[in-house]
Amino acid sequence: MLWEYHGAPRLDHLVEKYPGLRPRNVTATDEERADLIAAAPPYLRLWISLCADLAIRSTTAALLGPENYNPARRELRFRTKCGERLTLPVTEAVRVLIDQCQMSDPMPFVHQLWLREHHYGPRPKVLLDAGSLRHKFLELRRSIGITRKLTLHDLRRTTAVAMYRYTRNIRSVQALLGHRNMQSTIWYLDHDLEPIAVDTLETIKKPFIIHRSENKPA
16 A cells, blocks of 8 residues: 555565464384384373374363263364364274263273273372373384374364275364364365366366257257
8 A cells, every 4th residue: 555555666576474283193103003002001091092093182182071072972072273163973993991980980081091001099189180191192103113293183184084095075073173164174184185186177077068069059
């Protein structure tokens, strides 16, 4: 407005364009995922499985407890990071681990399994926090020889990508991740979207060509 209406010099060429951050595109291999789950103690196995099987954020997964679980329906119901309500069915591996917990105990499932394995006597006042769990995951990852920086969030992304490859339905991925905004879902899949094939362009053009030929004057 200044240079168009008030004679100010144009300076926009001096301002660098911010390209934006590229999404992290790290996913786990089937072998890495299987090795992590096989080597993990029950409390870490549940935490990893909640992230890997159900694509739940690691912080949320660590806090899920009996109040979030419906044993009859085998469903977890919770709020996402952005406050959205999300209901997910649990896989058989997750169900087996949750069934080892006490539904009468309000403590999160991961913490219940950790206490049963690592603590005897009166319940400690300080339990595992997210930082401690991530450190345990780091130790586990290194112990089985995974040297690259693989995080729990990468397992969530792995499941999102696998869901898209299987369904080819971005809405299904959005429902799995609990995103209100589709752009957030695209962020997870940005590196995995396939290029358009010329055969597809030819195929989708055919109905239009047929329609035009049918309506062409004799």
